[in-house]
Amino acid sequence: MxxxxxxxxxxxxxxxxxxxxxxxxxxxxxxxxxxxxxxxxxxxxxxxxxxxxxxxxxxxxxxxxxxxxxxxxxxxxxxxxxxxxxxxxxxxxxxxxxxxxxxxxxxxxxxxxxxxxxxxxxxxxxxxxxxxxxxxxxxxxxxxxxxxxxxxxxxxxxxxxxxxxxxxxAWTRITPWRALLAAVLDQRPVKVTGASVTAERISPSADLLAAWLADRLRIKVERKSSRGPGITEVVLHTNEGDARISRPDGKLAMFSVPDKPDRPVALKRRALPELLAEELRRLDEDEVYAETAKRLRKMEAGKQ
Amino acid sequence: MNQANPLRDPRDRRLPRIAGPSGMVLFGVTGDLSRKKIMPAIYDLANRGLLPPGFSLTGFARRDWADQDFAQIVHDSVKAHARTEFREEVWRQLAEGFRFVPGDFDDDAAFDQLRRTIEELDQARGTGGNHAFYLAIPPGFFGNVVGQLKEHGLSTPRDGSWRRVVVEKPFGHDLESARELNQTLGEVFPAGSVFRIDHYLGKETVQNILALRFANEMFEPIWNNTYVDHVQITMAEDVGIGGRAGYYDGIGAARDVIQNHLLQLMCLVAMEEPVSFDADNVRIEKEKVLQSVQLPNRLDLTTARGQYAEGWAGGEKVGGFLDEEGIKKSSTTETYAAVTLNVATRRWAGVPFYLRTGKRLGRRVTEVALVFKRAPHLPFAAAAVEELTQNALVIRVQPDEGVTLRFGSKVPGTQMEIRDVNMDFVYGGSFTESSPEAYERLILDVLLGDPPLFPRHEEVELSWKILDPILAHWAKQDANGKGKPEPYPSGTWGPASADAMLARDGRTWRRP
CATH class of the missing domain: 3.40.50 (Rossmann fold)
Known part of the structure; x- marks a missing residue:
């Protein structure tokens, strides 16, 4: 230096x-x-x-x-x-x-x-x-x-x-959650009728995740509070039953879908360098974030 | 029928594809390949969040083990060889899915148990009937194993699920044996379910070469016989055969490396632009290259082979090939092979491709060098360009994957003198710290059902068609005593006959 x-x-x-x-x-x-x-x-x-x-x-x-x-x-x-x-x-x-x-x-x-x-x-x-x-x-x-x-x-x-x-x-942080949720619907193309996101009461990431689900699936997403850390549970209500990913400890999640055994899956909260590296991987506009941000804005406006 | 997943969006490139519910059965659990490559790759995939929840790994071997013994083996191998850091929660995700089935390859009871194990996994872990069989075993056993898989109903998927098989090189030892092998596999698994891995050539490398060639405007115009003088493709290893005498003796460098790895690299460098980059179209272009390869008339003058002799390699005194344990003093197996190939196309006519590979060479390196012609006129005094050789574009495959451009530049100072300089680009430095290993990509491709960029049996057979006459020529030389592999001191760049081979064409090997 x-x-x-x-x-x-x-x-x-x-x-x-x-x-x-x-x-x-x-x-x-x-x-x-x-x-x-x-x-x-x-x-x-x-x-x-x-x-x-x-x-x-x-x-x-x-x-x-x-x-x-x-x-x-x-x-x-x-x-x-x-x-x-x-x-x-x-x-x-x-x-x-x-x-x-x-x-x-x-x-x-x-x-x-x-x-x-x-x-x-x-x-x-x-x-x-x-x-x-x-x-x-x-x-x-x-x-x-x-x-x-x-x-x-x-x-x-x-x-x-x-x-x-x-x-x-806050958007970068939820990529692993979004990947797992997308995998749920990859495996079984069912109609999602509703969803809920449970997280710390104040969590920008959880708000974005709820907005993303609402925007992509055209459903109402319930936002529930827990003591964390971070996002602790996401549930998709489908006509075949609930698909649920819960992560009480911020590390290991339990993955449950209808008619299948529950399985653990590693879902660690990532550290700053990893988040930054993901963010720098693509430097063009993130359209999905744009749409999610727009949705979150509408949802907030609807609350008031 | 298959409606699009509303959570997926082609514009959403952050989202990785996670494999669907599935499991893998590993034959040859105790081998180096399994412990050093496959098991760590599975862990690394899980760590990157790309394995499905419930992924299960079943080991099959002639060992008196319980599930937890097998888990211990995997644990040790992951700790020792995984690329990414060890995390307890990732291990816990995997650990519940380990199973072990003891038995021989001809043991009906063991395969019955394997079937029950898989069914149990479908119930307990939700693997959904999707299973890949990884044959990390000598090819001599392939027939046995796939036969057993078929007989015990393991090779046929239920509706809506899949069964796939993964095999490693060598894909036979000549055209005939390659065909037999393909037939054996083909009787049980359809072509699209057979995944052949060339572990030297990662998908990442293949894609890097394709991007360099076809995403740029500045390279393609000179990528032909108007500008290129010749092409050198090298894969050098600094190690000897180690403990692999049983495998290596009778196989040799040409079968081990040229048939698959070097010919694949040659295809990628020589092929025309594919219609698209899906596996089928790339394969079609690669096959065209292999089909247009012509051997020179005089194989005695255009090929070379050698065996490493004792010497000093990298500061260590090492013995020769013929002194290795398990190798007969009279062995004519080559540890160094160099061949000249012509690609009879409009683009490449008159540009020889020199392929060489060897063990115990100067250093470990794999590269493809396009050596350009000298400028037709140099408006400089002869003394000024004495140190200028030919321009070269080098695709470095490993280590430090990247591209080197060699060109002439003026030496700083008052005199007009021109010498070669190198400009380096390193993929590793520029984009990812460590590209995902070939094994991770392959295993993920298998589980996702992506058609592999790895060779299909047509390519394997075409490669053998190129190599068989050379191997026959060498065998004839051995038989009538007219030639044998020439010894070269360990730690050098191969036998003198290889240098003479290029000297005849007025060229020299690069020192990579």
């Missing part, structure tokens, strides 16, 4: 080039730029998750810490390659006036002609697509569940401002 104090974008870019030739291999097979907008206190965790995800998606990772906006502008950066990273990384700390113009620091550092993804591990902007940094990216990743208060509000807000390219880790 090289520390650059009171620096600017071109010096950071030059340091990237120098670091590469120091590493002995000036060529890099990076596939994208990942911008992480994060607090000082969460920076370390976020960068660690990005490092793990960088094995699957070698990227130039630009961590941006927006500091106090008062006073004279200052940019400090830590630039590095290697040591567990498949790619390059810079952790850029902004202070003073430049905080309002973070995109001017980031823009020159984007890899040429390759996709840009941005991730807010916490405190996403109200409208990610309209955010100056968010505008640089075609994939904008938020995490409603990271909100300290008002998680439900957070996912509702994200659904309201949905723009192609937006996505939320």
């Amino acid at each position: 090289i520390e650059l104090i009171d620096t600017n974008a071109s010096q950071i870019a030059a340091e990237f080039t120098r670091a590469r030739s120091r590493a002995g291999s000036p060529a890099m097979g990076m596939v994208m730029t990942l911008i992480i907008v994060v607090d000082e206190s969460d920076a370390e965790d976020a960068m660690r998750a990005a490092r793990a995800a960088s094995h699957e998606h070698p990227a130039r990772v630009l961590g941006v810490i927006l500091g106090d906006g008062r006073g004279a502008a200052q940019i400090n950066a830590q630039v590095g390659t290697g040591s567990g990273w498949s790619g390059e990384t810079a952790l850029i700390r902004l202070r003073g006036e430049v905080v309002k113009h973070a995109e001017s620091v980031v823009l020159p550092l984007l890899l040429p002609d390759s996709p840009v993804a941005i991730w807010w591990p916490n405190h996403p902007p109200e409208d990610p697509a309209a955010d100056p940094l968010g505008r640089l990216a075609q994939r904008r990743i938020t995490d409603a569940a990271s909100a300290v208060r008002g998680k439900t509000q957070a996912i509702r807000l994200q659904c309201e401002v949905y723009t192609p390219g937006n996505t939320d880790l």
Whole structure:
């Protein structure tokens, strides 16, 4: 890691080039730029998750810490390659006036002609697509569940401002559930007449899962509360009986369908690096998320 | 009839396909293949959430074991060889589905018990009558086992369920035995239910090559005899035959590797664009390549074979092939084979394909190199291009799967001097940390019923048609004493006769 104090974008870019030739291999097979907008206190965790995800998606990772906006502008950066990273990384700390113009620091550092993804591990902007940094990216990743208060509000807000390219880790988290539920209907194409999703009282993921089921199956989905962890049970009511996947411990689920013995199936809650890696696998619009977000919005509107 | 699943959407590419209810019966539980590849692959699939709930694994072997002994074997093998981390909850999902049936391959009682076990699994685990039989056993026993499966009603599925069989190479040792083998399997299982695995060639690799060739505009225009001088396909191993004398003696490098692996790679590189990338259309194009292969007239000048002699390989002193336990001093089994093939098509006429494979070579590597012609005119002084050889595009299959492009570049400095440089692309670094292993893809394909990208019997037979004359030529040389495998020191790149073979054409082997 090289520390650059009171620096600017071109010096950071030059340091990237120098670091590469120091590493002995000036060529890099990076596939994208990942911008992480994060607090000082969460920076370390976020960068660690990005490092793990960088094995699957070698990227130039630009961590941006927006500091106090008062006073004279200052940019400090830590630039590095290697040591567990498949790619390059810079952790850029902004202070003073430049905080309002973070995109001017980031823009020159984007890899040429390759996709840009941005991730807010916490405190996403109200409208990610309209955010100056968010505008640089075609994939904008938020995490409603990271909100300290008002998680439900957070996912509702994200659904309201949905723009192609937006996505939320609350949606990523339910992929294994959705895969298992789809497998239920792969095996037996029955008519689903109703469903219920049981989870912690406040769970953006559960809300999305319920919205997805409602949207795809055109049914009413009941949202029940439990003590968690996370989603604990999903039931599909069919004309042949109930299909049920219950996961009381967050690890091992029991899979029950009519006329078949109950079977255990591993359904672990995934850690951040896995979620991020899944999210970076495809950078085009996620239409199914778009439709689910729209449905969730309608369902919320119907409640009020 | 089959209505679409409303939870599936082609645009929803996050959702993986999970295999339907099913189980697998594994013959040859104690072998290396089962312990090092198949069992870990099953665990890895479960860990990735791709196995159906209730998936069951039944072992069959001549051992006095109970279910839990078998489970212990699987546990040990998973701990030692699985690709993904060991998780207790994944193990618990699998563990309830382990069964073991002790018995011989000709033991009627054992196969009766196997049938009852499978029926019990259908009840207790909901496997729905869907079962795959994995024959991880020497091909000599295939006939026995599939015969027993048929006799005990294990090979015929009930309506709405399936039975499939998986076999490993070698698919015979010549055309005739390959046909016999196909007949044996074909009598019991329809062609679409027989899955042949070439464990050297993962589906991922096949798809990578197809994507490189057919998703890009910049490679295809030069992918022909106007620009390509020749093609070298290499599979080198740094190890000897290990304890496999019984299998290897009499088989040799050509049968073991060229017949399946190298010819498959050649097909993928030489074939025309398929109509679509479904298994049938790809197979049709591959078969065309195999059909258009012509052997040179003088096989004595265009093939080479060798046996590793003692030497130093990678810093270790190792013995020669003829000193290996179980190998006769007079053995003429080759551990190195190189052949020249011509592909008689408009695209490839005049471009020789050199295929080579060997054990105890310099390092472990598999690659396909397209070596291009030199530029027709070089507007440089002769001294400037002394270090410039031919451009090359190398598809690296393993290790570190990727693509290398070799081209000339100016040496920094004031003088005009040009030398070769390499530009590397690594799949591993760019997309996935570790591509799913060939076995995981195959087992999943078997359980999903996806038509495999692996060879069908037509391809196997065509491959033998190419190789049989070469094998016959070598056998004749052995018989009349006119030639035998030439020794090469372990840890080198093969016998001198292989170098001479290329030198005759004015070419040299790459050092991969």
